[in-house]
Amino acid sequence: MGRRIAIGIYAVLILLPLTMVLLTSVKTLEQTFNNPLGIPIDEGLTFANYVNIFREETMFGYFINSSVVTLSSVSLTLLLSCMIAYGIVRLGNWLGNILFVLFTLGMMVPAQVSMVPLYDLILTLGLTNSLLGLILVNIAVTMPVAVFILTGFMKTLPKELFEASTIDGATNWTTFVRIVIPLSLPSISATAIFLFVMHWNDLLYPLLFVTDNAYKTLPLALLDFQGQYETNYPMLFTGVIIASLPMVLAYVLLQRYFVAGMTAGSVKG
Amino acid sequence: MKVSKSIYLFFIPGLILYSIFFLYPTLSAFFYSFTNWDGISDAFNFIGFDNYVRAFTGDTIFLTAVENNLKFMLFVVIFQTLFALVFAIFLVKNTKLNVFWRALFFFPTILSSVSVAFIWMFMYDANIGLINTVFGAVGLGFLQQNWIGDTSIAIYSLAFTQVWFHAGQMLIIFVAGLHSIPEDLYEVAKIEGATKWQTFRKVTWPLLAPSATIVIAYTTIQSFKAFDLVFAMTRGGPNYSTEIIATYIYEIAFRNYNFGYASAISVIFMFIIALITFLQFKALRSNRVSY
Incomplete structure (x- = not known):
């Protein structure tokens, strides 16, 4: 009984704020201030916020920027990390161990530690206000956790597989592409989801490197809405919904993989 | 069997990117921490340990940020871990309904910090926020607070938001941990006539230690890195009451243009995290048992 009540309270605690987001996004500012929690039955709900946000803001642009940065960062981090993990497992000696420590060291260092020199570096390289700058930094920063998860998985693959493949005359690259990648797919997909969530939601690097609207990603654009719309919650929440939509849809469809991926990634630290 | 040299x-490609965009900036944080560089001009001087001395003796805001960060961390670690553990025990069986609850409680984890910040700014809003409105409506008006505007409670309001944000993720880790405990241990406990509490104390808790280590270590690190959430919600205000180390580094570097000093604080930050991680692993390791 107590258990059910507790679960019920937790469910309300999660659902209530989310419901408020949905509800507020279809109310006017005036309705929100006069009756923040109410449903305007007489006046009806409005979708004006959704129309306005696309009219006033370059939402499509932010959306595309976020998609380009996220997709490129995730796929490149995965490719490079798989190669490194495979290299570490194939070497299997002291050098492999040293490289493993070197690459996973980054998990211990919070991103904020290097933000000052990193900003200077990006400025020097002329990569401010560019998606490429964001992608390169994203790869370097998430590589440690990806290498950590993928190496852990690839270590469990039977060594005989690699050796048999080599005897058959396959190069390291062929073995990697034909055998290691297909067999590691469960671990790769878990890592991919973890990276997706991280890169899609990242605020710090766009905040540091991007000032031009043409290169802003969704989280940074949202943050700017705050300066622009202040406590215009209907507009802010409309932004929140649009920015979260891809993740929410993916979560509903691939829920099982999400949970697996996000917990694999949480071993980080 | 010898591996072909091509393995190197x-x-x-990974090493090049990692060196340029991770190792180099991290190491140069050490270098800049001994300078008075402003981040703009080409010239700077080496000033020895001055930045470090300043942080610990002449900068009350830094000490406030450390204190706030510790408050935030303690609140989050204690409540998030307890909360996640209790609900993991409640939802441990893989019934359809429990799987649904777990998925719902996990949901906030996939949102961006900025989104979560906006949601809770609305919840906490002193005038139109849901919390104060509900308190007002049920005659508990005396409980109304300026949740993120009052310097004495703002940091805890942010910590609560962090728990809302990530408890579901920790719950899942605990569920996985609980599933790894062999069923027969519980049967033995039952036959021996152990109470629920005794079973928890002697079977569940000790065998859950590895998951607890992960949860607590991860939560700790996460609460130090809560830059996005704090920055979006309060930017460290009002009056530095929610300033944490990460937001303070940003402020010194990009508002005050004192890159040298910001680097010194970054290095201190790194050592604080390393120290806490080390102590936790030591403490939790010594707790481990196996049957």
Whole structure:
């Protein structure tokens, strides 16, 4: 009984704020201030916020920027990390161990530690206000956790597989592409989801490197809405919904993989 | 069997990116921490340990940020861990309904910090926020607070938001941990006539230690890195009451243009995290048992 009540309270605690987001996004500012929690039955709900946000803001642009940065960062981090993990497992000696420590060291260092020199570096390289700058930094920063998860998985693959493949005359690259990648797919997909969530939601690097609207990603654009719309919650929440939509849809469809991926990634630290 | 030399090529692209965009900036944080560089001009001087001395003796805001960060961390670690553990025990069986609850409680984890910040700014809003409105409506008006505007409670309001944000993720880790405990231990406990509490104390808790280690270590690190959430919600205000180390580094570097000093604080930050991680692993390791 107590258990059910507790679960019920937790469910309300999660659902209530989310419901408020949905509800507020279809109310006017005036309705929100006069009756923040109410449903305007007489006046009806409005979708004006959704129309306005696309009219006033370059939402499509932010959306595309976020998609380009996220997709490129995730796929490149995965490719490079798989190669490194495979290299570490194939070497299997002291050098492999040293490289493993070197690459996973980054998990211990919070991103904020290097933000000052990193900003200077990006400025020097002329990569401010560019998606490429964001992608390169994203790869370097998430590589440690990806290498950590993928190496852990690839270590469990039977060594005989690699050796048999080599005897058959396959190069390291062929073995990697034909055998290691297909067999590691469960671990790769878990890592991919973890990276997706991280890169899609990242605020710090766009905040540091991007000032031009043409290169802003969704989280940074949202943050700017705050300066622009202040406590215009209907507009802010409309932004929140649009920015979260891809993740929410993916979560509903691939829920099982999400949970697996996000917990694999949480071993980080 | 000898591996072909071409295996070294697999490291090259990753190593180049990692060196340029991670190792180099992290190491140069150490270098800049001994300078008075402003981040703009080409010239700077080496000033020895001055930045470090300043942080610990002449900068009350830094000490406030450390204190706030510790408050935030303690609140989050204690409540998030307890909360996640209790609900993991409640939802441990893989019934359809429990799987649904777990998925719902996990949901906030996939949102961006900025989104979560906006949601809770609305919840906490002193005038139109849901919390104060509900308190007002049920005659508990005296409980109304300026949740993120009052310097004495703002940091805890942010910590609560962090728990809302990530408890579901920790719950899942605990569920996985609980599933790894062999069923027969519970049967033995039952036959021996152990109470629920005794079973928890002697079976569940000790065998859950590895998951607890992960949860607590991860939560700790996460609460130090809560830059996005704090920055979006309060930017460290009002009056530095929610300033944490990460937001303070940002402020010194990009508002005050004192890159040298910001680097010194970054280095201190790194050592604080390393120290806490080390102590936790030591404490939790010594707790481990196996049957």
